[in-house]
Amino acid sequence: MVGILLTIVLVVVSAYLWGGSPPSKIVFATGQPGGVYDSFGREYQKRLGAQGLKVELVNTAGSVDNLRRIIEGKVDIAFAQSGTYQVVNDPQHKVSGLAAIY
Numbered sequence: 871m872v873g874i875l876l877t878i879v880l881v882v883v884s885a886y887l888w889g890g891s892p893p894s895k896i897v898f899a900t901g902q903p904g905g906v907y908d909s910f911g912r913e914y915q916k917r918l919g920a921q922g923l924k925v926e927l928v929n930t931a932g933s934v935d936n937l938r939r940i941i942e943g944k945v946d947i948a949f950a951q952s953g954t955y956q957v958v959n960d961p962q963h964k965v966s967g968l969a970a971i972y
Contacts, residue, residue, distance in 0.1 A: 895924040899936040899948035903929050907936075907949040934958060940965050 898914065901907030908929060915925040928945055930936050936948035937958045955965060 893946075894922070895926065896946040897926045897928060897944070899928045899930050899939050899945040901930055901932050901936070901949060907932070910949065937965055 896918075898911055900911030908927075911925075911927045915927055918925050928939070930939065930948075933949070933951040933954040934957055936945070936950050937955060937960070939945045940948050941958065941960050941962075941964050943964075958965075
């Protein structure tokens with residue numbers, strides 16, 4: 871009985887400390903329909919979908935719009951051109967870079 875109770879407590883504490891499972895869906899801000907960001911987004915959608923991650927693409931007006939959507943919590947991930955971060959207001963520093971693509 872003690873072993874079962876200890877196992878249950880360990881599972882609950884582990885789930886709390888690790889923050890649960892990773893998301894099964896993300897919202898991805900791309901750019902204008904037919905643009906470069908849009909085509910890159912579709913490729914990411916295809917590749918991540920093959921790994922079991924559902925990707926919802928959102929067309930936007932571009933980099934500044936994408937950064938604003940990240941800050942407002944409307945999207946999970948977005949493309950942005952280098953140097954555009956300085957033109958948006960991000961007092962809580964929600965935006966962070968993951969990779970540079972050339």
